[in-house]
Amino acid sequence: MLQTYYLIFLSLLIKDSFCNYHGPFLLWGHNNLEHENLPALEAMNERSLTLMYSEAKAIILFVRNGTSKLNKENFPNFSSMISQNRWVYLPQEHLPAEPVDFNSNVEVITLVGPASQQDIELGALYRDAVSTYGEGKVLGILSTQAEENHYIYKRDVSGDEGEEEEEEGEEKEEKENKDEEKGKTEIESANLENKKGKEKNEKKGREEEIEEETEEIEKMDHVYLAKKNKSLLYTTVDPIFTWEFNDKPEVFNLSQHGDVTSDERKEYVRLIIHFKLDNNKLYVRIRFPLSGGYWSISEAEVEYRETKVVLPLISKSPSAPIGFSYKCAHNELVFQNGSTSLVIKDYQVEPVLKEGVGKFSDAYDCVDFTTVPIWSGIFVTALITGVTFIGILALMDIKTPNRFESSRSKQLTFTVQE
Template identity: 40%
Template sequence: MRLIIVGILLGLVYSCSATISGPFLFWGHDKVSTLKTQALVEAGSREESLTQLFGEAKAIVVFMRNTTSRLEGIKYPRFQNLVKSCTWTYLPERSLATEPFGRNAKIEVISLSGHGEDDDAEIVTAYNDALRIYGDGEVLGILASREEEAHFLAKRETAEEESEKTAEGTPTDSAEEIEASFIYVAEGNKAVLSLNGPPELLLTNETLRLEEHIKQITFDDQHAKGYGRLSITFMHSGEKCTLRFKFTLARGTWTLRNVEVEYRELKSVLLARGDEYTLPSAPLGFSYRCSANDLSFVNPNKNESLQNLILSDFQVQPWLNGRKEFGEVYDCVGFVSAPILSGLFVVTLLLGILGLGISAMLSMHTPNRFESSRSKQLTFTVQE
């Protein structure tokens, strides 16, 4: 029976090259904990740690999701308990420095349906089956997503291709070229904003879905002054609507704080909803992605017609500096790791001991009366 199970597992191994996308959740193998300190090191060091992990694992089980949205523990209770019972780590980046395919001969790839209860049972069952074959601490579990084309920057036509189309008689707009896409790349690849759907601008009496935009997108780089502006002009019913996203730069970290909106005769500055911990921000050279929540820009003045701007499932990076793809990703998905919990437990324990010691010291009192020779009576017995 054991040989049959091994044969089935090996038959499901993917020998061809595949591509997976983040964020990633690793669990099960003892060496998973070594990845937790690799967030801000060079790519070569990350690749070495991953290669070593993939090689030392006796088997790898990769679970593929069709979305990058946040997992809710309520919908995946069995999977949550499985992860908590072993070593695990969370990697928010979009791609790995190296992938497990080709690094290990025993890899099983399982596609999840997207239904919470079914996926919860399938993950736990498949992983436990691998544990029975290879043993505890020897099987590496990976939860990832399918590669999404929206993560990459839009391919722009070169001037030569455009000139060839013009020579062949393809009609071109002598004025402004319009396109419908949700990936906005500034000229010279200076900044990029990627969305899963069109921005929605809420007015007092209507909602605008900004689907078409002018190809000429600019980024006003004021690095020395500590800010930059990504300007995108949309066309809605023949009228222009311009959005200027402002990024501030301080101590090597950029933050998206507000957007200036111009539509018809209306003009206003909408503030990003959030605080210093929830606003989109990342170090220079890194991008920020959030698929769990929409980003809302609200008008502090409720009496104006421009009320709200909503961005859904977005990824953004200013100061791209000519790169053709996003940098490493900072994600809005929060998590609590085992070292953090253990550290909090130790601190709580030490504080409890310190409190008991201080309480004991405060309860000590010096005696208020002392014995003397006068107060003592000397007694003795004489025997005859």
């Protein structure tokens, strides 16, 4: 009973600690922020925020305590850090959902001291969390500490002295409110400028990526090696893609490919291949479930002409222990959903390569042990062994005579019956 009361008290205490901050908020670092394209000064909906909370491995809530302007001059390390990550600015006063309600690994850090000290502490703590939980897995939230309400106390004084003190208190409160509003306005304008600069850099980066993809897309080989040597697929012929367009199936040979990446999760790995097809982008995402120390293939997701289709594997699924590849020359990988299909022939694949090694490990082959040539060899061997054994038994059954004629012995006689 006491333990139950203690847990209730502890949860109320934690929630109370989360009420001592307010917006505006700056979110950065998590992979899900790449899909959030919020218009300027628009609040994030609760569903997107709670989903991000639950998928993050760790959440660090930084509560900034001070009046220093949040700009590049006062926070150079923080500015450099968020420029390398996807970030979102939320102008709202309060978050629609608290992080502690959806994630058990939440840490609240109050930043104190001058701006330079806050900048160093913020960057160091966030980098430590990223090194522990991984890139893109940690959600950082920057907020402002809530200030206590200001009250004006009147003293029992007579005449003009009390009125003057009351007016001074009101003027002081009004001045503090103006300073606070001015600070928020400066933070919003600085963040808007940063966002515009980041969007400009992202646009420039996308243009450079398109140019690089245009150069890389001309690869004509059949080696699909993911970046950082994480996954590998090899075929001897072009994969065949069938797509229904205007109620008419079209068949394409996927001969040109660009970037190949790998998405590693705890329960599965996805090999993502970018093909070029009729001046359109085609993305193929092959899913490899991981279970019991083995990997297999379950489905492929195809994205073409802004349409995504999941193609289940209808042929025999390859399977091998993690750390081994799978090779098959006479069977095909057939992914199909209705009239849309993807066929891969004569392939070898390994979703989880050994670290730093960009080549296949030892391979499991799809050829069964008891094939027709093997059965023929076993039958011929058994036949020859049987004939030889029977011949040896016949030779051993021959009886030789044990008496012989001589000048000193009686003549041998044999009785023959007709």
